[in-house]
Amino acid sequence: MTRDPRYDILFEPLQIGPVTAKNRFYQVPHCTGMGYLRPRMLAEMRGMKAEGGWGVVCTEYNSIHPSSDDLTHTSASLWDDSDIRAHALMTEKVHAHGALAGAELWYGGARTGNMMTREVAMDLSSLPNTAGHPFQTRAMDKTDIRNLRRWHRKAALRARDAGFDIVYVYATHTYLLSNFLSPKINTRSDEYGGSLENRVRLVRELIEETKDAVGDRCGVAVRFAADEEIGEAGVPIHGERRDMFAMLADLPDLWDINIADYSVEMGVSRFIKEAPLEPYMDFIKNQTSKPVVTVGRFTSPDTMVSQIKRGVTDLIGAARPSIADPFLPKKIEEGRLEDIRECIGCNICYSGDTLGVAIRCTQNPSMGEEWRKGWHPEEMNEKRSDASVLVIGAGPAGLEATRALGKRGYSVTLADAGKELGGRLPREAALPGMSEYIRVRDYRAQQFHKMTNVQFFLESPLTAKDVMEFGADHVAIATGAIWRKDRFDGEAFVEVVPEGAAAEVLTPDDVMDGRLPNGPALVYDEDGYYMGGVISEKIKAAGIDVTLCTPSEVVSEWAGKTSERWRIRAHLMALGIKTELAQALTSFDGKTATLACQFTDAEKQLPFSSVVMVTHRTPNDDLYHDILALAGGDAAELPFTLTRFGDCEAPAIVAAATYAGHRYARQLEEEVDVDQPLQHDRVDVGAQGRKPSKAYLDTLLLYYEEEIEGEAYFAGVADRLAEPHHKQAFQLLSEVETYTAKAMRPLIDKYGLVPRPEADLHVTGRDQAAQEISDWDALIEKMDKIFPDYIASFERLEAMAPGAEDLPGLKVATAHEVAAVEFINRERAGASDSLAPLRHFLKTGTS
Ligand SMILES: Cc1cc2nc3c(=O)[nH]c(=O)nc-3n(C[C@H](O)[C@H](O)[C@H](O)COP(=O)(O)O)c2cc1C
Numbered sequence: 043m044t045r046d047p048r049y050d051i052l053f054e055p056l057q058i059g060p061v062t063a064k065n066r067f068y069q070v071p072h073c074t075g076m077g078y079l080r081p082r083m084l085a086e087m088r089g090m091k092a093e094g095g096w097g098v099v100c101t102e103y104n105s106i107h108p109s110s111d112d113l114t115h116t117s118a119s120l121w122d123d124s125d126i127r128a129h130a131l132m133t134e135k136v137h138a139h140g141a142l143a144g145a146e147l148w149y150g151g152a153r154t155g156n157m158m159t160r161e162v163a164m165d166l167s168s169l170p171n172t173a174g175h176p177f178q179t180r181a182m183d184k185t186d187i188r189n190l191r192r193w194h195r196k197a198a199l200r201a202r203d204a205g206f207d208i209v210y211v212y213a214t215h216t217y218l219l220s221n222f223l224s225p226k227i228n229t230r231s232d233e234y235g236g237s238l239e240n241r242v243r244l245v246r247e248l249i250e251e252t253k254d255a256v257g258d259r260c261g262v263a264v265r266f267a268a269d270e271e272i273g274e275a276g277v278p279i280h281g282e283r284r285d286m287f288a289m290l291a292d293l294p295d296l297w298d299i300n301i302a303d304y305s306v307e308m309g310v311s312r313f314i315k316e317a318p319l320e321p322y323m324d325f326i327k328n329q330t331s332k333p334v335v336t337v338g339r340f341t342s343p344d345t346m347v348s349q350i351k352r353g354v355t356d357l358i359g360a361a362r363p364s365i366a367d368p369f370l371p372k373k374i375e376e377g378r379l380e381d382i383r384e385c386i387g388c389n390i391c392y393s394g395d396t397l398g399v400a401i402r403c404t405q406n407p408s409m410g411e412e413w414r415k416g417w418h419p420e421e422m423n424e425k426r427s428d429a430s431v432l433v434i435g436a437g438p439a440g441l442e443a444t445r446a447l448g449k450r451g452y453s454v455t456l457a458d459a460g461k462e463l464g465g466r467l468p469r470e471a472a473l474p475g476m477s478e479y480i481r482v483r484d485y486r487a488q489q490f491h492k493m494t495n496v497q498f499f500l501e502s503p504l505t506a507k508d509v510m511e512f513g514a515d516h517v518a519i520a521t522g523a524i525w526r527k528d529r530f531d532g533e534a535f536v537e538v539v540p541e542g543a544a545a546e547v548l549t550p551d552d553v554m555d556g557r558l559p560n561g562p563a564l565v566y567d568e569d570g571y572y573m574g575g576v577i578s579e580k581i582k583a584a585g586i587d588v589t590l591c592t593p594s595e596v597v598s599e600w601a602g603k604t605s606e607r608w609r610i611r612a613h614l615m616a617l618g619i620k621t622e623l624a625q626a627l628t629s630f631d632g633k634t635a636t637l638a639c640q641f642t643d644a645e646k647q648l649p650f651s652s653v654v655m656v657t658h659r660t661p662n663d664d665l666y667h668d669i670l671a672l673a674g675g676d677a678a679e680l681p682f683t684l685t686r687f688g689d690c691e692a693p694a695i696v697a698a699a700t701y702a703g704h705r706y707a708r709q710l711e712e713e714v715d716v717d718q719p720l721q722h723d724r725v726d727v728g729a730q731g732r733k734p735s736k737a738y739l740d741t742l743l744l745y746y747e748e749e750i751e752g753e754a755y756f757a758g759v760a761d762r763l764a765e766p767h768h769k770q771a772f773q774l775l776s777e778v779e780t781y782t783a784k785a786m787r788p789l790i791d792k793y794g795l796v797p798r799p800e801a802d803l804h805v806t807g808r809d810q811a812a813q814e815i816s817d818w819d820a821l822i823e824k825m826d827k828i829f830p831d832y833i834a835s836f837e838r839l840e841a842m843a844p845g846a847e848d849l850p851g852l853k854v855a856t857a858h859e860v861a862a863v864e865f866i867n868r869e870r871a872g873a874s875d876s877l878a879p880l881r882h883f884l885k886t887g888t889s
């Protein structure tokens with residue numbers, strides 16, 4: 043297939059300062075929960091986007107100095123040269139596919155807690171920490187500003203040396219530079235505050251200095267907000283932004299334009315649809331001759347073309363669409379629009395950042411797994427056999443398993459008891475604002491049409507007997523979960539309706555099936571994500587009075603991680619939905635709900651006709667257990683493999699279900715090392731690549747030579763001793779030295795060390811023996827003083843070893859000293875078996 047000529051404009055190259063983007067697909071900076079902590083995972087993931095056709099692939103925000111540390115949100119860093127090496131992993135992978143790599147330099151100011159580095163955060167004045175930490179910033183003086191400029195320049199140089207083609211001045215998102223620009227926040231009275239010109243000064247200086255530092259090799263971009271805030275009914279308040287922009291208009295090589303309100307810019311689909319920034323962009327392209335990129339959760343190529351043709355933007359910026367489908371540009375280029383995996387706007391990707399874990403995506407289960415599991419978003423491992431698979435349940439887990447198994451080449455049958463594909467998806471997508479969730483089903487259903495090896499049957503409830511008769515080689519159960527009517531009190535599931543009471547208690551399943559409360563309703567939310575809010579909204583839309591009650595102190599607590607909690611709360615307030623916070627529902631008798639304060643247990647009674655329990659779910663796993671029962675409870679006795687996954691295994695979010703289905707498909711008939719299911723991306727202090735230190739090599743050689751000398755020394759002393767036991771002891775000690783030298787020899791050869799000739803070492807040893815005292819007790823006493831130190835010396839040598847593979851030889855060396863000391867101890871104690879430790883060592887190489 044070829045691309046539709048209507049989309050040609052998306053594939054036109056564009057110059058950005060000294061570099062040229064091959065097309066208009068621009069992955070704007072977005073964090074991943076990986077940052078400087080997981081560089082290999084990050085590099086593989088960004089490389090995948092370049093492979094998928096993105097013309098520019100940027101990093102996440104890149105801290106320029108330890109005084110801007112956002113952990114537990116994992117940023118990237120450009121603090122020292124080790125960062126160059128880490129970033130180079132990414133730029134090489136991005137360049138390999140002809141894409142440009144961009145680095146966003148970042149200084150957080152009052153948004154950073156510096157919880158890891160413990161540096162004092164700085165901002166333009168003594169500001170409270172805006173991320174909620176009980177710290178304030180130091181007001182930056184002139185020295186601080188000079189330092190900041192130097193750090194920024196150094197970071198830009200490091201970015202260039204790491205191979206980046208675009209370097210950002212990041213002047214938005216309420217971080218330090220946007221505070222300097224702000225007429226409200228910037229109250230400085232020096233040349234960096236006050237007038238517009240003064241407030242723009244620092245950003246101007248940084249743009250100029252970055253251009254000066256790297257402008258010959260890299261394009262310099264500025265991320266900038268087109269408005270100061272969003273007013274009533276979403277009308278932008280531009281403030282002085284137009285003038286500010288005009289002052290800088292042609293200074294950078296690229297403008298990356300966003301807006302002040304993150305909840306619109308990165309809004310969830312429940313509230314914000316495609317291309318929401320367009321109304322804010324009206325003055326941008328008129329005022330600059332430089333290329334412009336902006337965002338808008340673009341997944342439709344028609345919208346993209348329209349934005350470029352109408353002069354809204356030159357490049358199609360994308361964070362989430364590139365996460366949901368790293369191959370989006372390629373699919374447009376190849377005329378495969380039906381293959382695009384459209385972002386659903388759930389912001390689960392962002393929750394990875396909030397939680398400090400690697401990114402995940404509802405639509406793209408391979409996101410974040412490119413390096414550690416080797417998953418490619420478009421390619422599957424080939425099937426291992428001609429086996430057939432029966433997947434039961436067409437919700438997100440079953441759909442993804444079927445699609446991915448089909449792609450592997452297996453013959454797959456998907457069966458569902460329902461009337462349509464999707465399981466929970468069409469039901470939830472019908473709730474207020476949730477329509478885009480249906481894309482999870484639609485993308486997969488669309489793929490089935492292309493696969494002759496996949497068939498699906500609806501309205502086909504199966505019993506365990508049916509499954510046995512079906513004759514598949516593999517059976518996968520993905521039958522979902524149903525909402526419960528009780529609640530969890532921290533220890534057990536408990537009923538809220540007193541025994542004998544007649545009370546209407548509904549669940550989200552009832553409401554989604556169209557059964558609404560018969561009067562004023564209490565929606566009781568223990569789930570804490572979006573369901574409590576959307577169910578409340580659905581009931582309210584039917585004209586029924588609703589109160590949302592939760593044991594949490596905030597509404598939709600988990601939705602804070604996807605950055606939609608504030609919107610949800612504001613929306614519920616606007617709809618007139620009342621809230622009861624930090625209250626547990628302890629009882630409902632049909633007329634009165636009793637709520638207990640989570641802190642004091644104080645109870646209050648409120649009148650309701652109905653309660654909707656948005657609490658927890660029960661896995662729908664009867665079929666799984668029925669099948670197992672037919673085999674006496676032992677899956678190994680079945681004529682097929684039996685697996686359950688998704689909500690029917692452990693109820694969770696949709697992203698967990700698509701991931702579970704995908705993993706099943708990837709791993710079917712593959713050997714999976716359950717002890718090591720994934721690669722571990724963290725600083726590896728092991729042997730690989732670590733060079734032996736000079737001290738280690740010098741010591742190794744010295745000790746080896748001393749063993750050869752020792753062999754001659756002990757033999758020489760033995761010759762001089764008359765008493766047979768004494769003579770034997772020293773002969774054994776000589777053999778112990780020989781044994782040890784042999785054990786160390788491979789290391790001497792490994793590192794190409796050149797010992798003095800053995801004959802010379804023997805001469806030295808013999809000379810020492812000739813001068814040694816021959817009184818036995820004095821000899822043992824002398825050895826008792828010296829030998830314990832030898833043990834410590836060999837242990838130090840072990841610690842200096844560059845890797846674990848040197849340790850066996852070194853441990854033999856340490857053991858020989860331990861054996862010698864044990865011999866000395868026993869000899870001093872007059873033990874009859876004093877030679878045993880030496881003999882043991884000569885047999886085993888251990889002490
Ligand atoms: C997971 C995630 C992380 C983000 N991290 C950053 C960041 O590090 N720096 C930044 O300037 N913007 C960041 N953003 C905002 C995006 O660059 C972008 O402006 C926003 O997501 C809207 O674009 P989209 O609709 O294409 O997702 C992030 C967005 C997401 C979804």
Ligand code: SF4
Nearest residue numbers: 385386388389391403
């Ligand atoms: S997690 Fe959700 S919002 Fe993020 S990219 Fe995937 S589908 Fe889009």
